[in-house]
Amino acid sequence: MNQLHVDHSLRRGFGLKSIDPLSKLVALFCAALLAMHWDKPIPLLIMLVSFVGLARYGAGMSWPRLGRRLRFIAVFGLPLFIITSMAAPTGEAIGAWGPLQITIKGTEYAAAITLRMFCLFLSSIIYIESTDPKDFVTVLTTRLKLPYRFVFGVSMALTFLPLLESEGRVARQARQLRFGRKPRGVGERLRMWRGNLAAIFTGAIRRVEQTAGSMESKGFGAYPVRSFLRGVEIGIAGYTLMVISVGVTACLWFV
Amino acid sequence: MTKQMNYSSGNGVFKAFTTIEIVLMAMLAAANGVMTIYLSPLNQALNGLGGPIATSTITGLYMIYGLLAYYIIRKPGTAVITYGIGAVVQSFMGSAYGIASCFAAAACYMVIAELVFAAFRYKKWNLSVLMLAGGAMVPIWFFFAARMFGYMAWGTDVLFIALGVRILSGIVMCGMLTKLLGDVLSRSGLLRRFAVSSGRRANQ
Numbered sequence: 001m002n003q004l005h006v007d008h009s010l011r012r013g014f015g016l017k018s019i020d021p022l023s024k025l026v027a028l029f030c031a032a033l034l035a036m037h038w039d040k041p042i043p044l045l046i047m048l049v050s051f052v053g054l055a056r057y058g059a060g061m062s063w064p065r066l067g068r069r070l071r072f073i074a075v076f077g078l079p080l081f082i083i084t085s086m087a088a089p090t091g092e093a094i095g096a097w098g099p100l101q102i103t104i105k106g107t108e109y110a111a112a113i114t115l116r117m118f119c120l121f122l123s124s125i126i127y128i129e130s131t132d133p134k135d136f137v138t139v140l141t142t143r144l145k146l147p148y149r150f151v152f153g154v155s156m157a158l159t160f161l162p163l164l165e166s167e168g169r170v171a172r173q174a175r176q177l178r179f180g181r182k183p184r185g186v187g188e189r190l191r192m193w194r195g196n197l198a199a200i201f202t203g204a205i206r207r208v209e210q211t212a213g214s215m216e217s218k219g220f221g222a223y224p225v226r227s228f229l230r231g232v233e234i235g236i237a238g239y240t241l242m243v244i245s246v247g248v249t250a251c252l253w254f255v
Numbered sequence: 256m257t258k259q260m261n262y263s264s265g266n267g268v269f270k271a272f273t274t275i276e277i278v279l280m281a282m283l284a285a286a287n288g289v290m291t292i293y294l295s296p297l298n299q300a301l302n303g304l305g306g307p308i309a310t311s312t313i314t315g316l317y318m319i320y321g322l323l324a325y326y327i328i329r330k331p332g333t334a335v336i337t338y339g340i341g342a343v344v345q346s347f348m349g350s351a352y353g354i355a356s357c358f359a360a361a362a363c364y365m366v367i368a369e370l371v372f373a374a375f376r377y378k379k380w381n382l383s384v385l386m387l388a389g390g391a392m393v394p395i396w397f398f399f400a401a402r403m404f405g406y407m408a409w410g411t412d413v414l415f416i417a418l419g420v421r422i423l424s425g426i427v428m429c430g431m432l433t434k435l436l437g438d439v440l441s442r443s444g445l446l447r448r449f450a451v452s453s454g455r456r457a458n459q
Contacts, residue, residue: 032355036403069349076351079302080404088408106408113405120353120403124346127354133347149272150336153281154343160285161344168289196293201323201436204286205279205445212275221274 016058016130022139023238027245028127034249035119041108043252044115051122059129073121077114085110133158138232148226156211164204171199271330275448280324280333284340287320288348307406308413311420315428318364318392319436322429325368326385326437329377329450334368356403363396380454382434389430393421 016024031047038044055061061069084106091105137158140151175195176182183192215221272280294316301309324337342361346354371388397418401407406414441451 028354032353036355039405073351075299076302079305080307083305083307084405084408087410087413088405090408109405109408117352117404120355121349121351124354125349128347128349136343136347149274149277150339153277153284153336153340156278156281157285157288157340157344158347160282161288161348164282164285164289165292168293172293197290198436198439200286200289200293201283202440202443202445204282204289205440208275208279208282208445209448211282212273212278215278216274 015060016054016126017060018237019130019241020139020232020234020238021131021136022143022232023234023241024127024131026242028123030245030249031123032120034252035116035123037253038116039109039112041111041115044112044119047119048115048122051119051126055122055126055129059126061125061129069122069125070118073118077117080117081110081114084113134230135232138228138230141226142228142232143234149221152220160204160207164200167203168196168200171203172196175199271332272328272336276328276330276333277336279327279449280337281340283320283324284337284344287317287341288344290316290320291345291348291350307404308417308420311417312424313428314393314421315389315424315426315430315432317360318389318425318429319432321364321368322385322388322392322433323437325372325388326380326433327440327446327449327451329380329454331369331373331377334365334372338362338365338368352400352404356400359399359403360396363399364392367392367395380451382431385434386426386430389428389433390422390426392429393425394418397421 031051035044035047038047052066055066056063085102086100086106088106088109090109091103093101093103094107095102134155137151137155140146140154141148175192179192183189294313297313298310301312320341321334321337325333338361342357345357350357368388371384371391375384401414406417409417437451440446446452
Protein backbone atom coordinates (compact mmCIF):
# COMPACT_ATOMS: atom_id res chain seq x y z
CA MET A 1 0.00 0.00 0.00
CA ASN A 2 1.10 3.53 -0.64
CA GLN A 3 1.12 4.67 2.97
CA LEU A 4 3.67 7.14 4.08
CA HIS A 5 4.39 9.98 6.39
CA VAL A 6 3.53 13.37 4.98
CA ASP A 7 5.69 16.09 6.44
CA HIS A 8 4.04 19.46 5.97
CA SER A 9 6.84 21.14 7.88
CA LEU A 10 8.89 20.78 4.68
CA ARG A 11 7.06 23.85 3.49
CA ARG A 12 8.51 26.76 5.37
CA GLY A 13 8.43 30.50 4.96
CA PHE A 14 6.40 33.52 5.81
CA GLY A 15 3.84 35.64 4.04
CA LEU A 16 3.02 34.40 0.58
CA LYS A 17 5.57 31.61 0.86
CA SER A 18 3.37 29.85 3.43
CA ILE A 19 0.38 29.75 1.08
CA ASP A 20 -0.19 26.84 -1.32
CA PRO A 21 0.58 27.32 -5.06
CA LEU A 22 -3.02 26.77 -6.25
CA SER A 23 -4.55 29.56 -4.16
CA LYS A 24 -1.82 31.92 -5.32
CA LEU A 25 -2.41 30.85 -8.92
CA VAL A 26 -6.11 31.76 -8.60
CA ALA A 27 -5.08 35.16 -7.18
CA LEU A 28 -2.55 35.61 -9.99
CA PHE A 29 -5.12 34.91 -12.70
CA CYS A 30 -7.61 37.28 -11.01
CA ALA A 31 -4.94 40.00 -11.01
CA ALA A 32 -4.13 39.26 -14.67
CA LEU A 33 -7.82 39.49 -15.64
CA LEU A 34 -8.18 42.80 -13.86
CA ALA A 35 -4.99 44.19 -15.38
CA MET A 36 -6.17 43.22 -18.86
CA HIS A 37 -9.64 44.67 -18.24
CA TRP A 38 -8.40 48.13 -17.22
CA ASP A 39 -7.11 50.47 -19.89
CA LYS A 40 -6.62 53.58 -17.76
CA PRO A 41 -3.22 54.31 -16.19
CA ILE A 42 -4.34 55.31 -12.67
CA PRO A 43 -5.85 51.98 -11.50
CA LEU A 44 -2.95 50.11 -13.13
CA LEU A 45 -0.45 52.36 -11.38
CA ILE A 46 -2.15 51.66 -8.04
CA MET A 47 -2.02 47.94 -8.85
CA LEU A 48 1.68 48.17 -9.70
CA VAL A 49 2.51 50.00 -6.45
CA SER A 50 0.56 47.32 -4.53
CA PHE A 51 2.55 44.60 -6.32
CA VAL A 52 5.85 46.30 -5.49
CA GLY A 53 4.83 46.29 -1.81
CA LEU A 54 3.69 42.67 -2.05
CA ALA A 55 6.95 41.63 -3.71
CA ARG A 56 9.00 43.32 -0.99
CA TYR A 57 7.00 42.43 2.09
CA GLY A 58 4.92 39.41 0.98
CA ALA A 59 7.41 37.49 -1.16
CA GLY A 60 10.48 38.79 0.71
CA MET A 61 12.32 40.17 -2.35
CA SER A 62 15.13 42.60 -1.57
CA TRP A 63 14.98 46.11 -3.08
CA PRO A 64 18.06 45.55 -5.34
CA ARG A 65 16.59 42.29 -6.65
CA LEU A 66 13.26 43.95 -7.24
CA GLY A 67 15.02 46.83 -9.00
CA ARG A 68 16.86 44.42 -11.32
CA ARG A 69 13.60 42.73 -12.25
CA LEU A 70 11.91 46.06 -12.94
CA ARG A 71 14.84 47.20 -15.09
CA PHE A 72 14.53 43.98 -17.11
CA ILE A 73 10.87 44.58 -17.87
CA ALA A 74 11.53 48.27 -18.59
CA VAL A 75 13.63 47.15 -21.59
CA PHE A 76 10.43 45.68 -23.06
CA GLY A 77 8.03 48.25 -21.64
CA LEU A 78 9.70 51.42 -22.93
CA PRO A 79 9.59 50.52 -26.68
CA LEU A 80 6.00 49.33 -26.21
CA PHE A 81 5.15 52.72 -24.68
CA ILE A 82 6.81 54.69 -27.50
CA ILE A 83 5.32 52.60 -30.31
CA THR A 84 1.83 52.51 -28.79
CA SER A 85 1.77 56.26 -28.14
CA MET A 86 2.73 56.87 -31.80
CA ALA A 87 0.57 54.13 -33.31
CA ALA A 88 -2.59 54.94 -31.40
CA PRO A 89 -3.04 58.69 -31.87
CA THR A 90 -6.56 59.69 -30.80
CA GLY A 91 -7.77 63.05 -29.49
CA GLU A 92 -5.90 66.36 -29.27
CA ALA A 93 -2.31 66.42 -30.57
CA ILE A 94 0.39 67.65 -28.19
CA GLY A 95 3.27 67.23 -30.59
CA ALA A 96 4.09 66.09 -34.12
CA TRP A 97 7.18 64.64 -35.77
CA GLY A 98 6.63 64.42 -39.50
CA PRO A 99 3.61 62.20 -40.08
CA LEU A 100 3.76 60.93 -36.47
CA GLN A 101 1.53 62.55 -33.89
CA ILE A 102 1.63 62.42 -30.11
CA THR A 103 -1.77 62.86 -28.48
CA ILE A 104 -2.90 63.03 -24.86
CA LYS A 105 -5.27 60.08 -25.19
CA GLY A 106 -2.72 58.05 -27.13
CA THR A 107 -0.06 58.69 -24.48
CA GLU A 108 -2.52 57.79 -21.72
CA TYR A 109 -3.38 54.55 -23.47
CA ALA A 110 0.31 53.75 -24.04
CA ALA A 111 1.00 54.38 -20.34
CA ALA A 112 -1.85 52.04 -19.40
CA ILE A 113 -0.59 49.27 -21.70
CA THR A 114 2.96 49.62 -20.40
CA LEU A 115 1.78 49.58 -16.78
CA ARG A 116 -0.27 46.50 -17.61
CA MET A 117 2.86 44.77 -18.85
CA PHE A 118 4.66 45.72 -15.64
CA CYS A 119 1.73 44.41 -13.53
CA LEU A 120 1.55 41.09 -15.41
CA PHE A 121 5.31 40.63 -15.09
CA LEU A 122 5.59 41.64 -11.44
CA SER A 123 2.63 39.50 -10.33
CA SER A 124 4.32 36.53 -12.03
CA ILE A 125 7.64 37.31 -10.33
CA ILE A 126 5.87 37.43 -6.95
CA TYR A 127 4.41 33.99 -7.71
CA ILE A 128 7.76 32.53 -8.76
CA GLU A 129 9.60 34.01 -5.77
CA SER A 130 7.05 32.70 -3.29
CA THR A 131 6.43 29.24 -4.80
CA ASP A 132 8.52 26.10 -4.70
CA PRO A 133 8.22 24.41 -8.13
CA LYS A 134 8.06 21.03 -6.35
CA ASP A 135 4.90 22.14 -4.52
CA PHE A 136 3.44 23.31 -7.81
CA VAL A 137 4.09 19.93 -9.39
CA THR A 138 2.49 18.15 -6.41
CA VAL A 139 -0.58 20.38 -6.62
CA LEU A 140 -1.02 19.60 -10.32
CA THR A 141 -1.49 15.94 -9.46
CA THR A 142 -3.13 16.04 -6.06
CA ARG A 143 -5.53 18.94 -6.57
CA LEU A 144 -5.95 19.37 -10.31
CA LYS A 145 -5.91 15.57 -10.80
CA LEU A 146 -3.59 15.67 -13.79
CA PRO A 147 -2.00 12.29 -14.66
CA TYR A 148 1.24 11.88 -12.73
CA ARG A 149 3.25 10.69 -15.73
CA PHE A 150 2.56 13.99 -17.48
CA VAL A 151 3.24 15.99 -14.31
CA PHE A 152 6.53 14.17 -13.85
CA GLY A 153 7.48 15.57 -17.25
CA VAL A 154 7.12 19.07 -15.79
CA SER A 155 9.30 18.11 -12.86
CA MET A 156 11.88 16.58 -15.18
CA ALA A 157 12.01 19.62 -17.47
CA LEU A 158 12.58 21.92 -14.49
CA THR A 159 15.33 19.60 -13.19
CA PHE A 160 17.16 19.39 -16.50
CA LEU A 161 16.89 23.10 -17.30
CA PRO A 162 20.08 24.26 -15.48
CA LEU A 163 22.01 21.25 -16.78
CA LEU A 164 21.06 21.90 -20.40
CA GLU A 165 21.74 25.60 -19.92
CA SER A 166 25.29 24.99 -18.71
CA GLU A 167 25.86 22.43 -21.48
CA GLY A 168 24.63 24.91 -24.09
CA ARG A 169 26.91 27.62 -22.66
CA VAL A 170 29.97 25.33 -22.83
CA ALA A 171 29.12 24.33 -26.41
CA ARG A 172 28.75 27.97 -27.39
CA GLN A 173 32.08 28.91 -25.81
CA ALA A 174 33.80 25.97 -27.52
CA ARG A 175 32.39 27.06 -30.87
CA GLN A 176 33.59 30.61 -30.30
CA LEU A 177 37.09 29.33 -29.42
CA ARG A 178 37.26 27.19 -32.55
CA PHE A 179 36.13 30.17 -34.62
CA GLY A 180 39.05 32.18 -33.24
CA ARG A 181 37.27 35.53 -33.15
CA LYS A 182 33.88 37.05 -32.57
CA PRO A 183 31.45 36.42 -35.44
CA ARG A 184 31.14 39.30 -37.90
CA GLY A 185 28.14 40.22 -39.98
CA VAL A 186 24.68 38.71 -40.06
CA GLY A 187 25.70 35.56 -41.96
CA GLU A 188 28.39 34.49 -39.48
CA ARG A 189 26.17 35.31 -36.52
CA LEU A 190 23.33 33.25 -38.00
CA ARG A 191 25.65 30.30 -38.63
CA MET A 192 26.92 30.51 -35.06
CA TRP A 193 23.42 30.81 -33.71
CA ARG A 194 22.20 27.85 -35.81
CA GLY A 195 25.03 25.74 -34.37
CA ASN A 196 24.07 26.78 -30.84
CA LEU A 197 20.41 25.92 -31.45
CA ALA A 198 21.32 22.49 -32.82
CA ALA A 199 23.64 21.88 -29.83
CA ILE A 200 20.87 22.69 -27.32
CA PHE A 201 18.31 20.39 -28.94
CA THR A 202 20.83 17.60 -29.60
CA GLY A 203 22.05 17.80 -26.00
CA ALA A 204 18.47 17.45 -24.78
CA ILE A 205 17.60 14.53 -27.05
CA ARG A 206 20.89 12.74 -26.35
CA ARG A 207 19.75 12.34 -22.74
CA VAL A 208 16.29 11.02 -23.55
CA GLU A 209 17.06 7.33 -23.96
CA GLN A 210 19.34 7.16 -20.93
CA THR A 211 16.89 9.01 -18.68
CA ALA A 212 13.88 6.99 -19.81
CA GLY A 213 15.85 3.75 -19.30
CA SER A 214 16.80 4.76 -15.75
CA MET A 215 13.22 5.70 -14.95
CA GLU A 216 11.79 2.45 -16.26
CA SER A 217 14.39 0.40 -14.39
CA LYS A 218 13.16 2.10 -11.20
CA GLY A 219 9.57 1.20 -12.05
CA PHE A 220 8.29 4.55 -13.29
CA GLY A 221 4.76 4.13 -14.58
CA ALA A 222 4.57 0.49 -13.49
CA TYR A 223 1.63 1.21 -11.19
CA PRO A 224 -1.47 3.17 -12.05
CA VAL A 225 -1.13 5.23 -8.87
CA ARG A 226 1.71 6.96 -7.04
CA SER A 227 2.39 8.73 -3.78
CA PHE A 228 4.19 11.93 -2.83
CA LEU A 229 6.58 12.59 0.04
CA ARG A 230 5.66 16.25 0.19
CA GLY A 231 2.02 17.03 0.83
CA VAL A 232 0.51 20.37 -0.09
CA GLU A 233 -2.62 21.31 1.81
CA ILE A 234 -4.88 24.24 1.03
CA GLY A 235 -5.18 25.96 4.40
CA ILE A 236 -7.48 28.66 5.74
CA ALA A 237 -5.10 31.32 4.37
CA GLY A 238 -5.32 29.74 0.91
CA TYR A 239 -9.11 29.61 0.84
CA THR A 240 -9.26 33.16 2.20
CA LEU A 241 -6.88 34.39 -0.51
CA MET A 242 -8.96 32.74 -3.24
CA VAL A 243 -12.27 34.16 -1.95
CA ILE A 244 -10.79 37.66 -1.49
CA SER A 245 -9.16 37.57 -4.95
CA VAL A 246 -12.36 36.58 -6.73
CA GLY A 247 -14.46 39.02 -4.65
CA VAL A 248 -12.09 41.97 -5.15
CA THR A 249 -11.83 41.25 -8.89
CA ALA A 250 -15.64 41.18 -9.20
CA CYS A 251 -15.95 44.46 -7.28
CA LEU A 252 -13.15 46.28 -9.10
CA TRP A 253 -14.26 45.08 -12.54
CA PHE A 254 -16.48 48.15 -12.90
CA VAL A 255 -13.88 50.71 -11.73
CA MET B 256 0.36 12.61 10.22
CA THR B 257 -0.18 9.51 8.14
CA LYS B 258 -2.02 9.85 4.92
CA GLN B 259 -2.62 7.70 1.90
CA MET B 260 -2.00 9.55 -1.30
CA ASN B 261 -2.84 7.74 -4.50
CA TYR B 262 -2.90 9.55 -7.78
CA SER B 263 -3.74 8.21 -11.18
CA SER B 264 -1.24 7.79 -13.99
CA GLY B 265 -3.99 8.85 -16.35
CA ASN B 266 -6.19 7.22 -18.87
CA GLY B 267 -7.12 7.52 -22.52
CA VAL B 268 -4.75 9.70 -24.46
CA PHE B 269 -2.08 9.91 -21.75
CA LYS B 270 -1.74 6.13 -21.47
CA ALA B 271 -0.81 5.96 -25.13
CA PHE B 272 2.53 7.62 -24.42
CA THR B 273 5.56 5.58 -23.43
CA THR B 274 8.07 6.77 -20.83
CA ILE B 275 10.63 7.64 -23.49
CA GLU B 276 8.11 9.82 -25.29
CA ILE B 277 7.22 11.68 -22.09
CA VAL B 278 10.93 12.20 -21.41
CA LEU B 279 11.43 13.51 -24.94
CA MET B 280 8.59 16.01 -24.55
CA ALA B 281 10.00 17.17 -21.21
CA MET B 282 13.51 17.51 -22.62
CA LEU B 283 12.30 19.53 -25.61
CA ALA B 284 10.36 21.82 -23.27
CA ALA B 285 13.54 22.25 -21.18
CA ALA B 286 15.57 22.88 -24.36
CA ASN B 287 13.05 25.56 -25.31
CA GLY B 288 13.59 27.14 -21.90
CA VAL B 289 17.35 27.23 -22.53
CA MET B 290 16.79 28.64 -26.02
CA THR B 291 14.62 31.38 -24.51
CA ILE B 292 17.58 32.39 -22.30
CA TYR B 293 19.87 32.63 -25.34
CA LEU B 294 17.24 34.44 -27.39
CA SER B 295 16.67 37.00 -24.65
CA PRO B 296 19.43 39.45 -25.80
CA LEU B 297 18.25 39.15 -29.42
CA ASN B 298 14.67 39.67 -28.32
CA GLN B 299 15.67 42.76 -26.32
CA ALA B 300 17.67 44.14 -29.25
CA LEU B 301 14.78 43.60 -31.67
CA ASN B 302 12.39 45.13 -29.17
CA GLY B 303 14.58 48.21 -28.90
CA LEU B 304 14.77 48.53 -32.68
CA GLY B 305 11.14 48.02 -33.60
CA GLY B 306 9.11 47.06 -30.54
CA PRO B 307 6.61 44.22 -30.78
CA ILE B 308 6.65 44.22 -34.61
CA ALA B 309 10.39 43.50 -34.75
CA THR B 310 10.13 40.80 -32.08
CA SER B 311 7.40 39.20 -34.21
CA THR B 312 10.10 38.07 -36.62
CA ILE B 313 11.33 35.42 -34.17
CA THR B 314 7.92 34.34 -32.83
CA GLY B 315 8.19 31.02 -34.66
CA LEU B 316 11.26 30.00 -32.67
CA TYR B 317 9.26 29.98 -29.43
CA MET B 318 6.82 27.42 -30.85
CA ILE B 319 9.32 25.03 -32.42
CA TYR B 320 9.65 22.60 -29.49
CA GLY B 321 6.00 21.50 -29.56
CA LEU B 322 5.91 21.00 -33.31
CA LEU B 323 9.25 19.17 -33.20
CA ALA B 324 7.88 16.83 -30.51
CA TYR B 325 4.81 16.19 -32.67
CA TYR B 326 6.96 15.53 -35.74
CA ILE B 327 9.08 13.03 -33.80
CA ILE B 328 6.34 11.24 -31.78
CA ARG B 329 3.36 11.53 -34.17
CA LYS B 330 0.67 10.69 -31.61
CA PRO B 331 -2.50 12.67 -30.83
CA GLY B 332 -2.12 14.70 -27.64
CA THR B 333 1.60 15.40 -28.12
CA ALA B 334 1.08 19.15 -28.51
CA VAL B 335 -1.15 19.31 -25.42
CA ILE B 336 1.49 17.69 -23.22
CA THR B 337 4.56 19.36 -24.71
CA TYR B 338 3.17 22.89 -24.77
CA GLY B 339 1.67 22.28 -21.30
CA ILE B 340 5.08 21.35 -19.89
CA GLY B 341 6.68 24.23 -21.79
CA ALA B 342 4.20 26.72 -20.31
CA VAL B 343 5.06 25.67 -16.75
CA VAL B 344 8.81 25.81 -17.47
CA GLN B 345 8.56 29.28 -19.01
CA SER B 346 6.35 30.45 -16.14
CA PHE B 347 8.96 29.48 -13.57
CA MET B 348 11.72 31.07 -15.64
CA GLY B 349 10.00 34.45 -15.41
CA SER B 350 8.68 35.38 -18.84
CA ALA B 351 8.56 39.11 -19.63
CA TYR B 352 4.91 38.72 -20.62
CA GLY B 353 3.76 37.05 -17.40
CA ILE B 354 2.52 33.62 -16.35
CA ALA B 355 -1.00 34.17 -17.70
CA SER B 356 0.48 34.83 -21.17
CA CYS B 357 2.57 31.64 -21.02
CA PHE B 358 -0.51 29.51 -20.36
CA ALA B 359 -2.72 31.37 -22.84
CA ALA B 360 -0.11 31.08 -25.62
CA ALA B 361 0.44 27.39 -24.92
CA ALA B 362 -3.32 26.76 -24.99
CA CYS B 363 -3.63 28.49 -28.39
CA TYR B 364 -0.70 26.60 -29.88
CA MET B 365 -1.80 23.19 -28.62
CA VAL B 366 -5.37 23.51 -29.90
CA ILE B 367 -4.28 24.51 -33.41
CA ALA B 368 -1.48 21.94 -33.66
CA GLU B 369 -3.84 19.16 -32.59
CA LEU B 370 -6.48 20.30 -35.09
CA VAL B 371 -4.05 20.53 -38.01
CA PHE B 372 -2.57 17.06 -37.51
CA ALA B 373 -6.01 15.56 -36.78
CA ALA B 374 -7.23 17.05 -40.07
CA PHE B 375 -4.51 15.06 -41.85
CA ARG B 376 -5.34 11.98 -39.71
CA TYR B 377 -1.76 11.89 -38.39
CA LYS B 378 -0.57 10.49 -41.71
CA LYS B 379 1.05 13.43 -43.50
CA TRP B 380 4.32 14.75 -42.06
CA ASN B 381 5.84 16.55 -45.03
CA LEU B 382 7.22 20.09 -45.16
CA SER B 383 3.94 21.62 -46.38
CA VAL B 384 1.93 20.26 -43.45
CA LEU B 385 4.53 21.41 -40.93
CA MET B 386 4.65 24.87 -42.52
CA LEU B 387 0.86 25.01 -42.43
CA ALA B 388 0.85 24.05 -38.74
CA GLY B 389 3.59 26.61 -37.97
CA GLY B 390 1.68 29.40 -39.69
CA ALA B 391 -1.74 28.38 -38.36
CA MET B 392 -0.60 28.40 -34.72
CA VAL B 393 0.05 32.14 -34.85
CA PRO B 394 -3.27 34.01 -35.41
CA ILE B 395 -5.28 32.94 -32.33
CA TRP B 396 -2.50 33.79 -29.91
CA PHE B 397 -1.90 37.03 -31.82
CA PHE B 398 -5.53 37.99 -31.21
CA PHE B 399 -5.16 37.41 -27.45
CA ALA B 400 -1.73 39.10 -27.33
CA ALA B 401 -3.12 42.07 -29.24
CA ARG B 402 -5.86 42.40 -26.64
CA MET B 403 -3.45 41.93 -23.72
CA PHE B 404 -0.71 44.29 -24.89
CA GLY B 405 -2.78 46.95 -26.61
CA TYR B 406 -1.91 46.23 -30.25
CA MET B 407 -5.62 46.62 -31.09
CA ALA B 408 -5.22 50.40 -31.01
CA TRP B 409 -2.44 50.41 -33.59
CA GLY B 410 -4.63 50.71 -36.65
CA THR B 411 -5.61 47.99 -39.07
CA ASP B 412 -2.67 48.32 -41.46
CA VAL B 413 0.00 48.09 -38.74
CA LEU B 414 -1.90 45.24 -37.09
CA PHE B 415 -2.02 43.26 -40.35
CA ILE B 416 1.69 43.86 -40.98
CA ALA B 417 2.48 42.52 -37.49
CA LEU B 418 0.21 39.51 -38.03
CA GLY B 419 1.75 38.85 -41.46
CA VAL B 420 5.28 38.97 -40.03
CA ARG B 421 4.28 36.57 -37.27
CA ILE B 422 2.62 34.11 -39.63
CA LEU B 423 5.68 34.20 -41.88
CA SER B 424 7.87 33.59 -38.84
CA GLY B 425 5.63 30.67 -37.84
CA ILE B 426 5.90 29.15 -41.31
CA VAL B 427 9.66 29.58 -41.69
CA MET B 428 11.11 29.63 -38.17
CA CYS B 429 8.75 27.01 -36.78
CA GLY B 430 7.45 24.84 -39.64
CA MET B 431 10.54 24.73 -41.84
CA LEU B 432 13.03 24.57 -38.98
CA THR B 433 11.07 21.74 -37.37
CA LYS B 434 11.38 19.67 -40.53
CA LEU B 435 15.06 20.54 -40.90
CA LEU B 436 15.94 19.86 -37.28
CA GLY B 437 13.77 16.73 -37.05
CA ASP B 438 15.34 15.17 -40.14
CA VAL B 439 18.89 16.03 -39.03
CA LEU B 440 18.26 14.48 -35.61
CA SER B 441 16.61 11.46 -37.19
CA ARG B 442 19.58 10.87 -39.50
CA SER B 443 21.92 11.10 -36.49
CA GLY B 444 20.31 7.93 -35.07
CA LEU B 445 19.27 9.63 -31.83
CA LEU B 446 15.59 9.09 -32.60
CA ARG B 447 15.61 5.45 -33.69
CA ARG B 448 12.99 4.51 -31.07
CA PHE B 449 10.50 7.12 -32.30
CA ALA B 450 7.89 7.22 -35.04
CA VAL B 451 9.92 9.75 -37.07
CA SER B 452 12.59 7.11 -37.77
CA SER B 453 10.14 4.40 -38.80
CA GLY B 454 8.37 7.00 -40.95
CA ARG B 455 11.64 7.82 -42.68
CA ARG B 456 12.43 4.15 -43.23
CA ALA B 457 8.97 3.61 -44.74
CA ASN B 458 9.51 6.56 -47.09
CA GLN B 459 12.93 5.33 -48.24
